[in-house]
Amino acid sequence: MLIYLHGFRSGPQSEKVHVLAEHLAQRGLAHEMWCEQLSPVPFEAIARIEAQIAxxxxxxxxxxxxxxxxxxxxxxxxxxxxxxxxxPFVPHADFDAGLFLGEHEMIYSGTRFTFTEAHIAQIAALDCPLLRNPQNLWLLAETADEVLDYRHAVARYAGARQTILEGGDHSFTRWPDYLDDVLRFAGLLS
Incomplete structure (x- = not known):
């Protein structure tokens, strides 16, 4: 099973989710993915994901x-x-509260929400700056990400498998090229 977790204002309608779902369906694995709209409230999002993991x-x-x-x-x-x-977002490096605080609109649904200081405190409370099991993680990043500095992720995920690609953007433009590798990483393909 793959559990796909979308970004801050994104959702299950994103291009990456669509491409992954289509790829899974072509391989007869459509039932192997869960992706639902996550709350913009960090503690609520985590609770929903943990319920699915359970x-x-x-x-x-x-x-x-x-x-x-x-x-x-x-x-x-x-x-x-x-x-x-x-x-990935790296809280202690990428966190510019000005990018988060205030009113936002979900890209695909148009739903509006307000991100507050309390939500920022939730992210800070959730952060685990020291990784105990980097061998379980695989970083995929493009160097021309216009939203987050990929170097922060490279440093944060030292010891993890890393695929760092020149160019691209925050959407990870070469996502379709890595779908089978992700399925192998998940044990869904041999």
Whole structure:
């Protein structure tokens, strides 16, 4: 099972989710992915993801993009899971509160929400700056990410498998090229 965790204003309608779901369906594995809209409230998002992890018959692999990569890191560490992290958010390095505080709109649904100091405190409380099991993590990053500095992720995930690609952007433009590798990492392909 893959549990896909989307980014800050994103959702299950994102291009990466669509491409991954289509790829799984082509391989007869459509039932092997869970991706739902996560709350913009960090503690609520984590609770929903943990409830899904608890429902899995076997340990799932997490795939997280941006803020979802932060959540995937936290939960992989907590539950001993594997996680593929796509241009992940690194709180102690990438956190510019000005980018988060205030009113925002979800990209695909148009739903509006306000991100407050209390939400920032939740992210700080969730952060686990010292990774105990970097061997369970795989960093996928592009150097021209216009939102997050990929070098922060390279430093944070030292000891983890790393695929760092020149160019690209925050969406991870070469995502389709890595789908089978992600499925192998998750144990869904040999």
């Amino acid at each position: 429902r899995c018959a076997t340990p799932p692999t997490l795939v997280g993009s941006s803020l979802g990569g932060f959540y995937a890191t936290l939960l992989a560490e907590k539950h001993g899971l594997r996680a593929a992290l796509i241009n």
